[in-house]
Amino acid sequence: MIPDGSTDARGWWGKPNIGSRLWLLERAKATEATRQQARDYMTEALQWLIDDGAVARFEIDTGYSRSGRLDAQIIAYRQDGTTHAMRFEWAWPK
Numbered sequence: 001m002i003p004d005g006s007t008d009a010r011g012w013w014g015k016p017n018i019g020s021r022l023w024l025l026e027r028a029k030a031t032e033a034t035r036q037q038a039r040d041y042m043t044e045a046l047q048w049l050i051d052d053g054a055v056a057r058f059e060i061d062t063g064y065s066r067s068g069r070l071d072a073q074i075i076a077y078r079q080d081g082t083t084h085a086m087r088f089e090w091a092w093p094k
Contacts, residue, residue: 020045022090030068038062038070046074053079065089 021041028034039062049055059075072088
């Protein structure tokens with residue numbers, strides 16, 4: 001749930017189930033709880049791709065760089081067994 005009580009994940013208006021709540025963590029401290037929450041938000045945001053049959057599953061690995069930046073590696077496993085890996089880096093406060 002969004003802090004204001006809405007369910008708006010700040011996604012695209014044409015497909016409201018696209019979007020994530022990662023923006024809620026912009027001011028969060030770089031802690032293990034924040035890292036896990038970010039991973040949970042990513043899992044939630046990608047679920048529609050599984051529901052629509054675009055991918056079979058995801059592996060999501062999150063961690064902090066030495067500088068305190070939150071990084072994520074996401075591997076999408078397609079229905080035919082092929083994979084597509086993506087890496088994301090965000091500036092994150094220490």
